[in-house]
Amino acid sequence: MNARLRWRKFVSNFMLTMTGVCAFVSVAVLFLILGYLLFNGGTSINWAFLTQLPKPVGEEGGGMANAIVGSAKLLLGASLLGVPIGFLGGIYLAEFSGAKVASVVRYAADLLNGVPSIVIGIFAFSMVVRPFKGFSALAGAFALGLMMIPITLRSTEEFLNGVPRMLREGAMALGASKWKTIATVIVPAAYRGILTAILLALARVAGEAAPLLFTSFGNRFWSQGWTQPTAALPEMIFRYAGSAYEDWHRQAWAAGLVLLGLILIINILARTILSRGIAVPRS
Amino acid sequence: MQSSPNQGLSVNVAATAGAAATKENIAALSLRMKISKVNFYYGSKQILFDISMGVADKRVTALIGPSGCGKSTLLRTLNRMHETVATSRLEGEILLDQQNILVQDVTSLRRRVGMVFQRPNPFPKSIFDNVAYGPRINGMKGPIGETVEKSLRHAALWEEVKDQLHKSAYDLSGGQQQRLCIARALAVEPEVLLLDEPCSALDPISTAKIEELLVELKNLTTIVIVTHNMQQAARVSDFTAFLLTGQMIEFNPTPHLFTTPGDPRTEAYITGRFG
Numbered sequence: 001m002n003a004r005l006r007w008r009k010f011v012s013n014f015m016l017t018m019t020g021v022c023a024f025v026s027v028a029v030l031f032l033i034l035g036y037l038l039f040n041g042g043t044s045i046n047w048a049f050l051t052q053l054p055k056p057v058g059e060e061g062g063g064m065a066n067a068i069v070g071s072a073k074l075l076l077g078a079s080l081l082g083v084p085i086g087f088l089g090g091i092y093l094a095e096f097s098g099a100k101v102a103s104v105v106r107y108a109a110d111l112l113n114g115v116p117s118i119v120i121g122i123f124a125f126s127m128v129v130r131p132f133k134g135f136s137a138l139a140g141a142f143a144l145g146l147m148m149i150p151i152t153l154r155s156t157e158e159f160l161n162g163v164p165r166m167l168r169e170g171a172m173a174l175g176a177s178k179w180k181t182i183a184t185v186i187v188p189a190a191y192r193g194i195l196t197a198i199l200l201a202l203a204r205v206a207g208e209a210a211p212l213l214f215t216s217f218g219n220r221f222w223s224q225g226w227t228q229p230t231a232a233l234p235e236m237i238f239r240y241a242g243s244a245y246e247d248w249h250r251q252a253w254a255a256g257l258v259l260l261g262l263i264l265i266i267n268i269l270a271r272t273i274l275s276r277g278i279a280v281p282r283s
Numbered sequence: 284m285q286s287s288p289n290q291g292l293s294v295n296v297a298a299t300a301g302a303a304a305t306k307e308n309i310a311a312l313s314l315r316m317k318i319s320k321v322n323f324y325y326g327s328k329q330i331l332f333d334i335s336m337g338v339a340d341k342r343v344t345a346l347i348g349p350s351g352c353g354k355s356t357l358l359r360t361l362n363r364m365h366e367t368v369a370t371s372r373l374e375g376e377i378l379l380d381q382q383n384i385l386v387q388d389v390t391s392l393r394r395r396v397g398m399v400f401q402r403p404n405p406f407p408k409s410i411f412d413n414v415a416y417g418p419r420i421n422g423m424k425g426p427i428g429e430t431v432e433k434s435l436r437h438a439a440l441w442e443e444v445k446d447q448l449h450k451s452a453y454d455l456s457g458g459q460q461q462r463l464c465i466a467r468a469l470a471v472e473p474e475v476l477l478l479d480e481p482c483s484a485l486d487p488i489s490t491a492k493i494e495e496l497l498v499e500l501k502n503l504t505t506i507v508i509v510t511h512n513m514q515q516a517a518r519v520s521d522f523t524a525f526l527l528t529g530q531m532i533e534f535n536p537t538p539h540l541f542t543t544p545g546d547p548r549t550e551a552y553i554t555g556r557f558g
Binding site: 164166167168169170171172173174175176177180184185188189277278279280281 | 362364367390391392393394397398400402404405406407408409416417420421451452453464467468471
């Protein structure tokens, strides 16, 4: 009896320690990456990096101003494609489609979400780059936008389904049509969750280099418009980190830091907007 | 006038079958709604059996009965909220001002027949915007601020919230939230107000407030209330319908039903022998 009790206590303590250690390890990895990025990026970043174009190979200095603008442009374009399609599709799934259609679309979205980003890049290459005969910012935005669709769609559906039924009934009992109920009560009740998910989607595609390699391709100068190739931060990191030059490695770290900052700014902006509304309390 | 609402509403007290009593009512009363031979199904399961009754204008009609007797279902047919369940099916006729509601545009019907639910369900909006919601989506003309104030006064909530109209509705207590929902329903000036066990999630003091309110409100509108609380039905209603397993057992003026029930099953229920 006593031995049994001791054994139980040992197992309990052992498991407690294990879970604690694992929790610590996962957090530690995160902070290690962040710290490393902050240190290397922070010591490499300077004003020139943010404002100047890349210098020709072999010259020191210069920056990635074109890639910062390019990344912002690509994310904007991707959002314009991915968010409306995913959002409206999610509304259809949650509010209008039958269970069968919903499960098929949901499955397809999950599959699309699992498609390697390089494959999305090939797809965008053959759908946009080849017909228009050239790499372009548009093609890059198309590839990233495609990747945003499934995340936006699934999260929109989930958050809409999470809106309490009694809120729907409350609106309908006041004479609101289905569309009005959705637009004035259900979406406002769910938009915090949806917006957060869209931000996660944005953050995810912001760091993608693979789908950009043969779509927006890269550009050592300012992009001349949506139909021309453009630089982007992850794509620059990919090229610079793999180069032989110490100065380029330094710039790759700085680019990583800027990318992180970009995502952070989007996050803070969104949270400021979010904090203004009224949330449905969890019951 | 409120103290003796039943005067002149002579009901056939001898009739024990609800349908027969209702027919007598129809002759004697000004009816706002009339339910005739309603059968209701969820899929193949029949929930309501041949229900007929009238809803007297500017009176409170209570639907009582044990859990699962179909009283909430009956209430939800009156503004066609039952249609939110795809498998539901309704036979029979429900008239509002002599017009069959089952063939009308459902959104305009629900504007005329408002509803308050079991649990307070304010929208995630400010107090003001909650009350203004109905008038706004229905495109009602007139100064919205006045409508909101009037509705909150009718719901006996104005004094408590007039300085915090732009705060979240969720900052209110449960009882206040339910009165807010009543104000929200009143803002579109419904001809009939349906209440589905409006006090079941509230404490006794909040419940008392709402009951007081209902007695006031019948000057303004016609009320149908579902309650599992027999004392509540006795306190607030002018007419009571007793339902059992989807059938109307008795429909009579409230004092009559509670003092001299016309059916042994009613008597058994109100004396607490079951349910």
